[in-house]
Amino acid sequence: MAEEYVIEMRHITKVFPGIIANDDITLTLKKGEIHALLGENGAGKSTLMSVLFGLYQPEIGEIYRDGKKVIINDPNDATRLGIGMVHQHFKLVECFSILDNIILGSEDSKLGFIQRKLAREKVEKLSSQYGLTVNLDDIVSDVTVGMQQRTEILKMLYRDNEILIFDEPTAVLTPQEIDELMAIMRNLKNEGKSILFISHKLNEIMAISDRCTVLRKGKYIGTVETCKTTKEELSSMMVGRNVKFEVDKDEAKPQETVLEIENMSVINKVHKKKAVNNVSLKVRRGEIVCIAGIDGNGQTEFVHALTGLEKLESGKIILNGEDITEKNIRYRNTHGFSHIPEDRHKHGLILDYTLEQNLVLQRYFEPKFQNHGFIKFEEVRDYANRLIEEYDIRSGQGPVTLARSMSGGNQQKAIVAREMDREHKLLIAVQPTRGLDVGAIEDIHSKIIRMRDNGDAILLISLELDEVMNLSDKIYVMYEGEIVGVFNPKEIEVQELGLYMAGAKRMSMEEIENAK
Amino acid sequence: MLNKISSFFKKIWSFFKNNNSLLSSIISIGVGLVFGLIIMIIISFFTEDASIFDAFAGVGRLIIGPFSSGSARSLLSNFGDVIFYSVPLIMTGLSVAIAYKTGLFNIGAAGQYVMGTIGCLLVALYLPTTNRFSGILVWLLAFLAGAALGAIWGMIPGILKALFNINEVIICIMTNWIAANICTWLFTNCTSIISKENTKSAFLMKAYAAGNYTPKLGLDKIFNGSYIDMGIFLAIAIAIVIFIILNKTTFGYELKACGSNREASRYAGLNEKKNIILSMAIAGALAGMGACFYYLNSTEFKYSSQYASLPAYGFNGIASAFLANCHPIGIIFSSIFIRWINNGGEFLTGVGFNRYIADIVVAVIIYLAGFTRFVSELIVKYRKRKEKEVSRIDGKVIEYNPVKDGPKQEEPVDEKDKEPNPEAKEEVTSNG
CATH class of the missing domain: 3.40.50.300 (P-loop containing nucleotide triphosphate hydrolases)
Incomplete structure (x- = not known):
């Protein structure tokens, strides 16, 4: 040799x-x-x-x-x-x-x-x-x-x-x-x-x-x-086939407001600092709003406060005209929230449960899956098989595979499948394609676009600039817990966006208000 | 016919062989017995009463348990007693198991058991009855009182854990002693209902109430005057109910979800605080019921206690639960086994070991039996290694066997969680 x-x-x-x-x-x-x-x-x-x-x-x-x-x-x-x-x-x-x-x-x-x-x-x-x-x-x-x-x-x-x-x-x-x-x-x-x-x-x-x-x-x-x-x-x-890199999508046709956040502030539990500072934003039906920012600039705390995992310091969350600031997580989840969490092992999955048990994690209490407190195992199995088919979740033993033994990408697919398939008005997707391959990313992106076109409101929190630029209809840039800029993705270059994300540039309050 | 029988035995054998948790329970018991033997051999060198052969005879007596008694009459009553004494153990074992499934370590079963004792005895002794019908009613009342007090006592650590995240083990230890002291104080002061015979350090209570006892259903006749009553049937029924709750209901789904990933349960909108409190309340109620089954026996209310002491049932419940890998149905058998060994221990005096040595040996066996989980990890490890060797020799791919190979590992996944699965652990440490 x-x-x-x-x-x-x-x-x-x-x-x-x-x-x-x-x-x-x-x-x-x-x-x-x-x-x-x-x-x-x-x-x-x-x-x-x-x-x-x-x-x-x-x-x-x-x-x-x-x-x-x-x-x-x-x-x-x-x-x-x-x-x-x-x-x-x-x-x-x-x-x-x-x-x-x-x-x-x-x-x-x-x-x-x-x-x-x-x-x-x-x-x-x-x-x-x-x-x-x-x-x-x-x-x-x-x-x-x-x-x-x-x-x-x-x-x-x-x-x-x-x-x-x-x-x-x-x-x-x-x-x-x-x-x-x-x-x-x-x-x-x-x-x-x-x-x-x-x-x-x-x-x-x-x-x-x-x-x-x-x-x-x-x-x-x-x-x-x-x-x-x-x-x-x-x-x-x-x-094994040709893949498209650009996402095909039509112009967004935003309708009435689904989610409105007013002046939200959140205190970080560990550092006791304001992790989210006075954030206001709106998400309307039929549009994809994206929060871009470098990891650790308050996105995690923002999402946790929005979904009820953490308490707000001040501010209001309004879903379809109803103030849900004080409502618990189950209420939010059953009244329109779907949430693809950032950390799939900490929040997304119960690793010691099987795939099918994880797929009904948000729905097991619905009449479809239980009768007087007894789980309908056949319904659960059928439902799991359908999602596995539809979202191409690969695992060794199908619905009875332990979540722990699945590969990272397929764990993510399982979470995406569970959250997308549920009845919801607003999808909060945090890094939805984290750890997925191009084929799966293409698939999930097109599903998100289809959901938007069907009138869902989507709030996307992503660290991937490609994803942000490709998918969103409106970009909010978060820097150190504050919104420092609001953009239309068609009117801004990636490099420019990077400056805002790094804190080198910021918009004035009026500009932000106008851009919203 | 012969074929049928042999295939039946083959099926049983393959069931044993492929059921890792059952196999590991049996191996644990075997290891425990070997340790008991070693201890008895060592002791036999230091005592004049027993020789090294007596040590082997002693292990024999432990294994055959009640059969050590010799005569058929006493064999039956001994056997009945083993069953009777295992009933409270089943209940405390279930108590530990259900809390464990929710991710809690209920070391407070002893205190909950003591509170159950207070509840059932006070009701049963305050309401003496004259006919069988009202006796049953009072029995039911006393039973519920015991369960309720146990539940309240279990809820205390549950509430503190859920709301203030205080370690439940510490709270349980404290509530155990509080319960023991309350019990001693109450029973020394309620002279109106409890006649007692004070001895130096302990007091004995005897009260014969007319009918406030668990129905015997004629079992005492079958078992020749044993204490046995229908408690065993109720305990089995309760174990089945717990099994169904844990495996078939949404409530069990929630409990186990909270136990294995509290954050994900919160994310899914489960009320994890409620589940922790409920789980501990149920655990407490089960331990309390255990006390009811023990004290509401027809023979006599035989409450005897050192001042402010804790019953061994509470702690043996831990061994019973872990020997059965926290499987509700398995706990029935593990509890009977523990009492079986205990009963055999009583016959060790016959071969020259005194009561205390017998207790040591029995305790060692029981607690080694609790190493089930460790043994099951070893089994998985052994099987993997063996399979590896075979595959290397043959140089070809082995067929997949779902039971033998356990869950598949497609790609390494996160192992930073609190309890890595045995396979994952094994990969990192094998051949160290």
Whole structure:
């Protein structure tokens, strides 16, 4: 073999009950290369990386490190071989500080006491070297997702890993953070580290990777040099058909107001600061209103207050002319709210419940699904099967699959299916396509547009600028809990929007009032 | 005919083999017995009364339980007593289990049981009856009073947990002792209804009421003068009702949802505070009923107590619930098993171990039996490893077996939740 590979995975086959997750897959990684792994949800990308990281053992296949055959039984073996991984769902101890999380598992100690000072110096050096800004003393549960991810990257660097696996690293980041991450990855590459990068975002793959391996439904489709291919080619390799990137939609025909928020302010529970400050907005039937902003600028608190998960400090929520500020969550949900939550594991799903039980989470009390308090199991099963069919939710055992054992993308599809299918007047969608592949995103976007055309009001909260620009009929930009601008997506450039999101520009009160 | 029988046994065998939680319960019991044996062997070196052979004989007596008694007459009455004494245990086990399904650890079953004792005894003793019909009415009243007091006592930690998020374990421990002291104070002062014979540190109450007892349905005749009454049937019925509530109703759906993800339950509009309080109230009522089944027995009201002490039933309920993996129907069997071992323990004196040693051995067995969940994780791990070896040798793909392989893992999912599923845990730690 002419070329030197740092990692070679040959003919990997991994079988799970009911599904062949990896079917004879070969993947090679050169030194100092960024290698993208592309595929739909459930194509087997994460499984393949888990095999490399020692979380799963393949049924067939061999792994070579620097040309030598290795057996990776667990993550400790992987670490010894210099393989590090940032998981899609971070593996951080929520109640530990960032520094403690970074050193956890490889603490330097003296007489049993952790040498935090040495560790801190090393981490600070790494963080300035690669531009990974973190507040080392913050508790993980208090910081943004972006910072949690930087913590995970620092964890790998702290262990001097040579091969870095990123499992969908950009799924949770803001555009600016994505740019930062790209710069960090290029930095790492220049330092001679090899990167495996799982994604289904074609733009990123085109921008950063050197080669790209495509998987589809557990099968190996091919490996291409990124500079010699196009987005369209990659997407058809991934999905097996051609995908449209632009969303077709007609002009919105807004009708009467469905939701009106007046001067809402919310206090953050942890920091006791005003997370949402005096926000007013309107959503009308037949329009998609989007709140754009960088992660951590009050969107989460705003949605929680709107849906009843948190209390308002001041202000009013009016739904169809009725003041529901003091109403409980069930009342809001049964009187027109549908809510696709931001955090699918914390709020969206009960992971120990089966798929069908999760699909009726908002409806089990309806007469359709219960009779004098007894659940109608057949109705539930039929309903679940219909949603599974309609929304293409893939799982090992159909309606009785445990939600915990489903892939992230399919968990998201289940939540979207549940919330979209319910009777509702207003859909509050927070990052509805988070972690989904292009095929599924296309599908959900067109469903949202169809709902709008059928007269639903839609409030979209998204960090993805493409999504914001493609879908919305009106964009509110939120910065540090305040609305700093209101735009028509046709009249503004993405770069301009970015300035508002970053707080560099803001509209005056009159301008905002006029734009509404 | 022979074929039918053998296929029947094969079915039973495969049921046992494929039911991880049942298998793990049985293995836990086995481990417990081995530990009991080891303890008895060690003790036999230090005591003159028992030899090493007696240790083996002792384990034998524990296993055969009431059959240790020898004569058929006493065997029957012993057997009846095992059933009778297991009834309160079933109830406290159910109490622990239903709270656990809602994500709460009800260590307060003992206190709720004591409150049940107060409720049922005061009513039964205040209303002496002369004929059977009014006896049944008073019995019902006393039963309800016990259940209600238990429910109130369970609600206290529930309310504090739901409204102020105070750890229910701490509150339960405190309410346990409050209940024990209330009980002692009441029964030492109600001299008008309770005749007592004071001894140095304990008092014994005896009161024979005419008819305020649980109907016996002739069971005492079948079981040769045992305490047994229809309580066992009621307990089984209640266990079935709890099973139905948990698995077939929207209420059970809500309880379990709150137990496994409180935030998601809130998101779905469930009133998680209400569910916590209700779950604890039901748990309390069940423990209170346990006391009623015990004290409202026809033979005598045999309330005997150290000053301000807590009944073992409350804590054994935890073992009973976890031995059965918190399955309501399983709790019936695990409770009977625990009483069975206890009964066998009484016969250990026959082979030279004194009462206290017998208690230690029995306690060790019971509490090791509570390691069911741990054992079930081990089983899953073992099966996966074995399967891995086989697949590597054959070099081919194995067919899928839903029971054996457990839920599918398509891609790694979040494991940061409080209770990682055994499979997920296993992947990270295997071959460590």
